[in-house]
């Protein structure tokens with residue numbers, strides 16, 4: 126009959142659920158968790174257990190009986206029956222159990238229970254859960270609230286994740302149309318990647334567009350013989366690979382820039398490997414051919430040494446000598462890009478809902494979240510509901526790379542869009558969907574899933590004790606969350622951190638994003654045992670205190686190098702902790718007594734703050750520190766005191782020191798470790 130739960134009895138007894146579960150286990154009763162229901166016999170056992178324990182058992186029997194009775198009342202009432210009839214969900218076990226998939230929004234949950242949102246919110250607040258109408262609450266919180274209504278919540282079996290509302294059907298071949306190629310420019314530092322992109326942009330923007338203000342949106346388009354080519358504006362293989370690591374493949378062709386005067390250099394090789402790993406065709410742009418005394422054949426030889434055989438030498442790699450300065454060879458380079466693109470037969474279906482990848486995103490002061498996206502299939506229109514990663518919204522406006530407002534964007538078009546709920550991450554995939562509601566549901570679900578995936582945390586990690594944890598083998602992955610003011614810094618910190626990985630510990634950036642450190646970052650860090658590195662961003666005081674409560678190591682830096690140096694030092698166990706002194710109070714000696722066998726005791730008065738038994742003290746006479754040491758005894762009247770507060774008298778003795786005089790000031794203090802950053 127009873128169906129009372131562990132946590133309810135625990136609450137009545139004033140003990141924690143865990144304690145109760147452990148105690149039950151001692152009596153041979155195994156219960157799974159705080160939500161488990163207890164049989165009558167088990168309740169009897171608890172009554173007996175706590176009966177034998179006088180301190181805990183005050184009224185506990187009658188309380189438990191109350192708990193049981195109330196539970197019975199609520200399960201017998203009409204309430205539940207009424208509500209269950211409204212439920213659109215599966216009802217099992219005597220109509221008292223409902224199933225949810227896991228996290229659920231407050232609104233959906235209220236609907237499910239047939240209660241008002243405000244009533245549910247009030248119950249949640251009582252549990253210390255502050256959630257708005259559209260925010261999700263987790264399974265445990267939902268269970269607690271439901272149990273108040275006598276309803277048991279079960280987790281629905283995890284289904285293969287199908288995001289309802291996402292158009293995922295394959296295109297029919299007859300619907301496919303040719304689309305422009307998307308290019309990434311890679312190469313060694315200073316070989317002229319940026320100059321080359323600039324030169325192409327300057328010389329190949331069509332006359333009618335020339336008047337438009339070119340704006341940096343992360344990608345730009347040029348036109349050659351009426352055909353479009355899209356260049357991603359961030360040169361370098363790191364950006365390319367970090368997108369790829371997130372499952373995004375946007376690049377159709379990689380341009381490997383090699384300066385003819387410098388040849389193949391370390392990052393040329395890196396870039397080459399990255400492009401190869403991604404199976405992207407490579408065109409070599411041999412740059413700076415305007416320079417005197419260059420030797421293109423030497424460069425070709427070096428390329429061959431690294432497995433890239435150019436056409437002239439019987440290989441397949443196209444190489445075009447160019448000069449970003451004089452413009453020589455740029456036309457040929459673009460022609461070659463079109464040729465390679467043709468061979469690839471790049472196609473997409475313009476007549477469907479758009480999908481593609483986020484190239485960049487930021488929080489703009491005036492405009493809110495702004496994302497540059499590359500439409501890879503379909504056509505995106507202003508007004509389309511959209512979900513990008515876990516951000517969602519409706520496309521309010523679209524701006525082209527020429528700074529023009531446009532109404533629609535077809536395949537291989539990069540546009541800046543406004544209207545998302547928050548800034549997605551570079552590499553996130555986006556989809557236009559039919560309805561706003563679908564976008565929101567998918568976005569919220571992804572957020573919850575991301576949180577849940579990171580829930581299996583163990584002990585919290587801090588840089589201070591990282592080395593110890595590594596040695597104990599309890600840390601194998603150092604998870605880091607990076608927040609910065611611009612995406613470039615996020616990427617820079619991300620790349621540098623990951624490189625710190627060694628045999629013992631793998632450094633992983635589990636989340637990186639633009640913008641200030643938010644509560645959701647703290648929760649993610651707490652759930653996934655990560656530390657947070659903020660770069661040129663500061664958390665609000667509410668976020669800082671949440672970090673403190675959640676025990677999350679949050680550090681802010683202004684110089685990337687310092688962040689890297691700290692993590693590196695921590696991994697090697699060489700991070701010096703920082704300490705600071707905290708003065709606890711001020712105590713005046715108003716009389717002295719000699720106690721035989723003990724020494725001199727000061728009759729004292731706490732003027733400010735407090736004095737605690739284990740504090741360190743300094744003795745000040747006429748403004749001069751004449752002794753530093755520890756307290757040997759602290760008493761209130763005859764009793765030992767742990768702590769004496771402002772306005773109270775006490776007796777105080779100092780260790781190995783008897784020269785206490787009337788009028789002396791005792792200043793108690795502690796040394797505390799400071800969180801760095």
Ligand SMILES: Nc1nc2c(ncn2[C@@H]2O[C@H](COP(=O)(O)OP(=O)(O)OP(=O)(O)O)[C@@H](O)[C@H]2O)c(=O)[nH]1
Nearest residue numbers: 313314315316317318319320321412413448449450
């Ligand atoms: N003579 C000559 N100099 C060039 C040419 N292209 C670039 N440079 C010079 O080479 C230097 C580096 O060019 P960037 O375009 O900044 O090179 P980058 O590869 O983008 O460099 P990072 O962005 O730092 O990796 C600059 O001083 C350019 O003026 C060229 O075709 N001829």
